[in-house]
Amino acid sequence: MDLADATEDRAFRATLRAFLERALAETRSLPSDPAAAVEQSRAWQRKLYDAGYVGLAWPRAYGGQEASPVRQVIFGEECARLGAPPLINTIGLNILGPALIAFGSEEQKRRFLPRILRADDLWCQGFSEPGAGSDLASLRTAAVVDGDDFVVNGQKVWTSLGPIADWCFLLVRTDRAGRAQQGISYLLMDMRSPGVRVEPLRQITRKSHFSEVFLDDVRVPRANLVGELHDGWRVAKATLSFERSGLAGVVELEKRLEELKSLASQRRRLDDAGLRQRLARLFVEKEALKYTGYRVLTAQSRGVDPGPAAAIGKLAASELRRSIMDAALDIQGPYAAIGRGNPQALDRGRWQGLFLDARAYTIGGGTSEVMRNVIAERALGLPKSIAGG
Numbered sequence: 172m173d174l175a176d177a178t179e180d181r182a183f184r185a186t187l188r189a190f191l192e193r194a195l196a197e198t199r200s201l202p203s204d205p206a207a208a209v210e211q212s213r214a215w216q217r218k219l220y221d222a223g224y225v226g227l228a229w230p231r232a233y234g235g236q237e238a239s240p241v242r243q244v245i246f247g248e249e250c251a252r253l254g255a256p257p258l259i260n261t262i263g264l265n266i267l268g269p270a271l272i273a274f275g276s277e278e279q280k281r282r283f284l285p286r287i288l289r290a291d292d293l294w295c296q297g298f299s300e301p302g303a304g305s306d307l308a309s310l311r312t313a314a315v316v317d318g319d320d321f322v323v324n325g326q327k328v329w330t331s332l333g334p335i336a337d338w339c340f341l342l343v344r345t346d347r348a349g350r351a352q353q354g355i356s357y358l359l360m361d362m363r364s365p366g367v368r369v370e371p372l373r374q375i376t377r378k379s380h381f382s383e384v385f386l387d388d389v390r391v392p393r394a395n396l397v398g399e400l401h402d403g404w405r406v407a408k409a410t411l412s413f414e415r416s417g418l419a420g421v422v423e424l425e426k427r428l429e430e431l432k433s434l435a436s437q438r439r440r441l442d443d444a445g446l447r448q449r450l451a452r453l454f455v456e457k458e459a460l461k462y463t464g465y466r467v468l469t470a471q472s473r474g475v476d477p478g479p480a481a482a483i484g485k486l487a488a489s490e491l492r493r494s495i496m497d498a499a500l501d502i503q504g505p506y507a508a509i510g511r512g513n514p515q516a517l518d519r520g521r522w523q524g525l526f527l528d529a530r531a532y533t534i535g536g537g538t539s540e541v542m543r544n545v546i547a548e549r550a551l552g553l554p555k556s557i558a559g560g
């Protein structure tokens with residue numbers, strides 16, 4: 172693949188950058204009231220959608236632009252470079268949307284996809300349960316068919332955006348015979364259905380990014396089944412692969428590395444040989460990650476499954492993020508113990524927040540250990556891990 176922008180992509184990048192600069196100049200900081208903040212974030216996504224920048228690679232029939240995946244990457248890069256606010260419906264856009272395009276019925280695609288793009292419906296992902304995370308197939312939330320509906324009972328956990336989501340795509344057990352992976356179905360559930368209870372979970376960063384979701388006799392229309400009954404595992408595997416791929420994070424990490432260098436300079440550590448080697452290693456890892464991302468992109472541009480490259484990228488990105496934040500706190504020395512809210516904190520304590528957040532990236536979407544298992548089995552052809560079953 173040619174790594175420089177093609178002429179038309181260069182023009183796209185320039186127009187996008189000019190648009191973003193103008194739009195960002197008009198953007199206010201998020202209000203402290205959570206409901207108002209959600210509305211402002213929806214409005215930001217809508218503004219980008221109306222300008223033709225959301226759903227770049229999606230089919231036109233469902234509100235997309237049918238552009239190449241390269242454009243999607245350019246969009247992510249420019250947003251990260253200019254520090255644009257994230258798109259609020261990230262789970263709908265990056266995880267459910269591509270899965271619905273591949274596996275949804277025509278009616279589901281027409282009903283749900285345009286509303287994802289405009290942030291009319293915010294989505295959350297109901298996969299994990301108290302006893303089913305890495306071993307997702309052991310999930311126990313169950314659904315039985317009753318007339319035109321499924322009736323769902325059980326509990327989900329770590330549901331990101333659960334407290335603000337309008338809809339949830341969830342995995343339920345519909346048959347107990349056979350292997351654990353068989354008998355799972357994939358449903359689209361309105362979060363306002365009677366019997367859905369959301370309990371926000373407070374994290375170490377003091378944010379309540381995710382939640383527990385309790386499901387008590389929740390009725391979900393049969394029309395909201397994605398794929399075939401009992402065959403949801405196939406859709407779930409594809410969904411996880413969409414969750415694990417993505418290049419935009421590299422630009423953000425690139426920015427963090429620059430900031431790390433500034434921090435080292437501010438602390439007069441730039442002539443420390445050990446630290447210089449550490450920074451150089453982080454830079455090399457970032458470059459390697461970038462080219463792995465290009466490999467995934469090349470496969471996607473050709474309509475080919477990127478295979479284990481998505482797991483490699485996910486592992487490398489989250490571990491690199493963790494190493495950058497570890498280095499930041501090491502550079503701060505004794506100041507590392509002082510966080511946000513303390514007037515003595517360096518950089519107003521933002522590295523402490525980033526450090527705590529970085530752990531989450533090595534867990535969400537599949538842990539680093541599980542990614543290593545996937546790479547061992549699918550990329551290296553090693554025997555299946557015993558722990559993974």
Ligand SMILES: Cc1cc2nc3c(=O)[nH]c(=O)nc-3n(C[C@H](O)[C@H](O)[C@H](O)COP(=O)(O)OP(=O)(O)OC[C@H]3O[C@@H](n4cnc5c(N)ncnc54)[C@H](O)[C@@H]3O)c2cc1C
Binds near residue numbers: 301306534538558
């Ligand atoms: C920020 C964040 C957001 C999330 N958002 C969502 C969401 O929106 N929706 C959702 O459904 N879930 C979400 N999750 C949950 C996430 O998918 C799970 O936390 C993850 O899959 C791990 O599952 P677990 O927490 O049950 O840990 P476990 O599976 O119990 O793992 C515990 C430890 O054992 C290790 N381990 C497990 N199996 C193996 C193995 N075979 N080999 C080696 N080591 C192993 C793991 O690596 C881990 O260190 C989110 C998690 C985080 C951190």
